[in-house]
Amino acid sequence: MRRRPGIGGLQTAAAARVLKDQYRILGENVARLKTDLMKEQLATFRSQLEEFARKxxxxxxxxxxxxxxxxxxxxxxxxxxxxxxxxxxxx
The missing domain is CATH 1.10.196 (Regulator of G-protein Signalling 4; domain 1)
Known part of the structure; x- marks a missing residue:
């Protein structure tokens, strides 16, 4: 019969869950920053294109x-x- 994990196993699993949550939060922040940057670049491109078209x-x-x-x-x-x-x- 296999023994169940002790305190060390439980602590390792808890640490892994915390690390996974931290990576998820970091990934969401990076995605949000990239999206904001892309929106800003698109707005700049559009305004430059409109200016060119008017000119x-x-x-x-x-x-x-x-x-x-x-x-x-x-x-x-x-x-x-x-x-x-x-x-x-x-x-």
Whole structure:
């Protein structure tokens, strides 16, 4: 018959649970920080892209390839920002 773990086994199991909880908390914090950083970078990218679009509006409207790219952006976005900015017809 196998003997049950003693006090040392119980202490080791408790320490392992505590360590597991600490790693879980650390992982959640890292994930939250990365998510916040990604949101910040995306907001910066969007504002820079909007500024570029406003600055080069006429050149983009004249070039068919550029207009096609803008239409692709419009399909990928959730808002009608690009259609509104370039006054491109609705789908």
């Amino acid at each position: 080069h509006k006429t050149a983009i409207r004249k070039n068919p390839n550029s207009t096609r790219c803008v239409l692709k952006l419009e399909l990928a976005s959730n808002t009608g920002f690009w259609a509104e900015l370039f006054q491109i017809g609705d789908w």
